[in-house]
Amino acid sequence: MTTLTAPPKTAPPPSRPRPSAGAGKWKRRIPLLPALIFTIVVTQLPFVATLVISTLQWNVLKPGERHFVGLSNFKFVFTDERLRTAVLNTVVLTASVVLISVLLGLGLAMLLDRRFVGRGLARTLLIAPFLVMPVAAALLWKHAIYNPDYGLLNGTLNAVYRLFGAENGPTIDWVSSYPMPAVVLSLVWQWTPFMMLIILAGLQAQPGDVLEAARVDGASAMATFRFITLPHLRQYLELGILLGTIYVVQTFDAVYTITQGGPGSRTTNLPYEIYLTMFRKYEYGQAAAAGVVVVLGSIVIATFALRTIASLFREEVSR
Amino acid sequence: MRTRRMIHVLAAAAAASSLLVACSGAGGSSSSGGGGKSINVLMVGNPQMEDIAKLTKDTFTKDTGIKVNFTVLPENELRDKVTQDVATQAGQYDVATIGAYEVPIWEKNGWLHELSSYADKDTAFDKADLLKPMVTSLSGSDGKLYALPFYGESSFLMYNKDVMEAKGIKVPERPTWQQIADIAAKVDGAEPGMRGICLRGLAGWGELGASLTTVVNTYGGTWFTKDWKAQVNSPEFKKAANFYVDLVRGHGEAGAAQAGFTECLNAMSQKKVAMWYDATSAAGSLEDPKSSKIAGRVGYAYAPTTETKSSGWLWSWAWAMPKTTKNADAASKFMLWASSKEYEKTVGEKLGWSRVPAGKRASTYELPEYQKAAASFGDITLKSIEQADPANPGLQPRPTVGVQYVAIPEFQDLGTKVTQEISAAIAGKTSVDKALDDGQKLAEEVAKNYQ
Numbered sequence: 001m002t003t004l005t006a007p008p009k010t011a012p013p014p015s016r017p018r019p020s021a022g023a024g025k026w027k028r029r030i031p032l033l034p035a036l037i038f039t040i041v042v043t044q045l046p047f048v049a050t051l052v053i054s055t056l057q058w059n060v061l062k063p064g065e066r067h068f069v070g071l072s073n074f075k076f077v078f079t080d081e082r083l084r085t086a087v088l089n090t091v092v093l094t095a096s097v098v099l100i101s102v103l104l105g106l107g108l109a110m111l112l113d114r115r116f117v118g119r120g121l122a123r124t125l126l127i128a129p130f131l132v133m134p135v136a137a138a139l140l141w142k143h144a145i146y147n148p149d150y151g152l153l154n155g156t157l158n159a160v161y162r163l164f165g166a167e168n169g170p171t172i173d174w175v176s177s178y179p180m181p182a183v184v185l186s187l188v189w190q191w192t193p194f195m196m197l198i199i200l201a202g203l204q205a206q207p208g209d210v211l212e213a214a215r216v217d218g219a220s221a222m223a224t225f226r227f228i229t230l231p232h233l234r235q236y237l238e239l240g241i242l243l244g245t246i247y248v249v250q251t252f253d254a255v256y257t258i259t260q261g262g263p264g265s266r267t268t269n270l271p272y273e274i275y276l277t278m279f280r281k282y283e284y285g286q287a288a289a290a291g292v293v294v295v296l297g298s299i300v301i302a303t304f305a306l307r308t309i310a311s312l313f314r315e316e317v318s319r
Numbered sequence: 320m321r322t323r324r325m326i327h328v329l330a331a332a333a334a335a336s337s338l339l340v341a342c343s344g345a346g347g348s349s350s351s352g353g354g355g356k357s358i359n360v361l362m363v364g365n366p367q368m369e370d371i372a373k374l375t376k377d378t379f380t381k382d383t384g385i386k387v388n389f390t391v392l393p394e395n396e397l398r399d400k401v402t403q404d405v406a407t408q409a410g411q412y413d414v415a416t417i418g419a420y421e422v423p424i425w426e427k428n429g430w431l432h433e434l435s436s437y438a439d440k441d442t443a444f445d446k447a448d449l450l451k452p453m454v455t456s457l458s459g460s461d462g463k464l465y466a467l468p469f470y471g472e473s474s475f476l477m478y479n480k481d482v483m484e485a486k487g488i489k490v491p492e493r494p495t496w497q498q499i500a501d502i503a504a505k506v507d508g509a510e511p512g513m514r515g516i517c518l519r520g521l522a523g524w525g526e527l528g529a530s531l532t533t534v535v536n537t538y539g540g541t542w543f544t545k546d547w548k549a550q551v552n553s554p555e556f557k558k559a560a561n562f563y564v565d566l567v568r569g570h571g572e573a574g575a576a577q578a579g580f581t582e583c584l585n586a587m588s589q590k591k592v593a594m595w596y597d598a599t600s601a602a603g604s605l606e607d608p609k610s611s612k613i614a615g616r617v618g619y620a621y622a623p624t625t626e627t628k629s630s631g632w633l634w635s636w637a638w639a640m641p642k643t644t645k646n647a648d649a650a651s652k653f654m655l656w657a658s659s660k661e662y663e664k665t666v667g668e669k670l671g672w673s674r675v676p677a678g679k680r681a682s683t684y685e686l687p688e689y690q691k692a693a694a695s696f697g698d699i700t701l702k703s704i705e706q707a708d709p710a711n712p713g714l715q716p717r718p719t720v721g722v723q724y725v726a727i728p729e730f731q732d733l734g735t736k737v738t739q740e741i742s743a744a745i746a747g748k749t750s751v752d753k754a755l756d757d758g759q760k761l762a763e764e765v766a767k768n769y770q
Binding site for chain 1: 398399402403406407424428429511512521522523573574575576577586589591728729731732735736739740742743745746747748749754
């Protein structure tokens with residue numbers, strides 16, 4: 001009897017824990033469900049709505065002419081010359097802002113990694129630009145720095161010229177003459193602290209014994225940096241670049257405030273072009289289609305970002 | 320230990336990012352309607368509107384018991400919001416300020432309440448007192464009023480009297496553009512860092528587009544002919560645009576491609592330019608000694624011309640009632656009061672006569688108090704408005720009513736894109752001819768919808 005009942009008793013365990021564990025999991029998940037549903041409602045439904053709108057010919061100023069047009073809005077997005085310029089501008093803007101701020105951030109992080117009097121103060125001051133609201137920062141750059149009449153740049157130039165006896169320096173119209181560099185510079189100012197923070201964390205996580213060993217072995221500072229610090233920082237740099245890219249792609253405030261996308265469309269990036277399509281042209285279908293394309297592009301970048309972050313954790317756990 | 324630090328970094332990064340998103344996503348406010356007698360008003364954040372927001376509670380609400388909730392937004396955001404609200408029939412607002420450009424388009428779409436019947440019933444309102452160009456520009460195709468003007472403006476030339484006297488130049492009362500260009504060349508550099516003239520160079524149909532179109536009109540050009548043929552690269556349009564761009568590039572304000580109304584007002588009142596062609600409503604600010612270094616020393620001349628008799632523009636901010644409103648009676652009472660003689664008097668007595676929302680009524684210019692406050696510019700403002708002919712502003716008949724814009728929905732986009740390229744020409748990044756040839760293609764696309 002006992003020998004007969006034994007096998008069934010031992011057999012269920014592999015199969016039984018599964019449903020019970022599943023039920024337990026669901027029991028644990030139930031309190032989370034409202035949050036999950038809420039998240040789906042606020043993030044996914046609008047996206048579905050955007051997808052639907054992107055297939056419509058819909059100009060809000062022409063009521064009664066709304067109708068389904070299939071993929072022709074997407075065709076417009078991919079063939080419109082202005083949108084192509086906007087894509088190009090977005091790439092140039094994002095790449096230059098991210099790369100320059102990573103390089104500057106790396107340099108500042110290296111300096112801040114050393115011990116010196118007032119390090120805390122220096123660090124706080126360096127982080128400050130990142131905490132300024134984007135619109136406020138853009139206004140600051142446009143008026144206080146670039147303005148040809150009373151801006152800081154021309155003011156400094158004039159002061160230097162006067163030092164050498166000239167009556168007045170040149171009046172350079174920074175925003176019109178160098179539109180893209182003007183936008184890039186203001187964004188670099190905002191994003192360098194972000195990169196610096198990430199890289200500084202990486203530097204401080206560097207094992208001291210390895211550095212000490214290198215010093216004992218007589219490695220030069222340059223060699224230590226190249227062969228030990230830089231490989232160690234690789235993932236931090238990647239993380240900074242990817243997070244930075246995701247956010248800088250969406251830049252709107254700086255373009256809207258400093259250049260209004262101009263002169264012409266030389267600094268018009270995708271978000272600003274979509275804004276113009278939405279609020280000047282009132283073509284909701286075209287704006288939605290362009291938005292969908294941008295989301296798909298961002299998902300590609302974000303996938304890489306998430307992978308990098310995941311690999312960071314894997315490494316940390318395996319260590 | 321190390322893992323924890325890593326998590327801190329990520330958390331900090333995430334927190335910082337979400338903060339950023341929160342900041343950039345800010346915006347959008349709404350006023351909530353209370354009980355029975357309460358209306359929601361959406362309006363542009365100009366000084367005249369801020370005044371009415373201050374005065375309403377102790378005058379209008381006290382007399383009628385109607386509570387008014389104001390939402391005030393800057394011009395661009397106002398346009399976005401009011402268009403969304405009215406076009407989607409959201410019905411959040413009972414009254415909104417819109418401009419002369421929107422009225423005919425929205426009336427055609429059936430979005431606006433007609434207001435003539437309300438105005439006719441109210442004898443104290445005195446509809447006949449409203450200036451004729453205002454009535455024309457705010458009327459629908461059926462001849463009825465679809466918005467009540469709050470204040471109106473045309474454009475004229477303002478100049479620094481001291482500079483002109485020092486150089487021995489007399490600015491004619493009715494100058495031509497060529498005379499103005501010659502004067503600009505003479506006074507350029509009259510004082511250290513001073514340029515000859517300020518003209519709007521900032522892209523936008525309501526910025527550069529407004530000034531430029533008045534110049535195009537007087538050179539005999541037009542955006543479209545009466546039967547919807549695009550004329551953006553016609554010889555007249557090109558001549559006018561080249562003249563404008565050459566004048567700005569040669570003797571215009573510093574940073575011209577980024578300068579709009581606000582920047583020019585600043586340049587003029589801080590003596591960075593000797594002349595300025597812009598809205599008549601700018602005079603009030605220029606004559607305010609608190610903000611202007613040339614208060615009391617400003618001369619005024621009519622908008623410069625070339626081939627037409629006059630060339631000033633015509634604009635008004637006006638009260639309109641969306642059809643979706645459920646408080647039509649209360650809303651109409653508010654609108655009639657806000658556009659009335661009585662309200663103008665209230666402003667004059669409580670805030671000062673120079674702050675009266677002028678430019679819409681003939682009687683305003685007969686008030687002795689206002690005549691005194693606006694002695695230097697009141698008369699020329701009134702005449703500029705009266706001379707502006709929204710139905711026939713150039714040398715040839717037009718398809719729509721309006722001086723400095725084409726009253727079709729596509730014009731916001733067309734005007735913005737063409738002025739972007741002309742602004743680039745002002746910055747020296749492209750040529751005017753190329754900008755206009757590209758603009759012609761856009762305009763031809765638009766014209767197809769109407770031919």
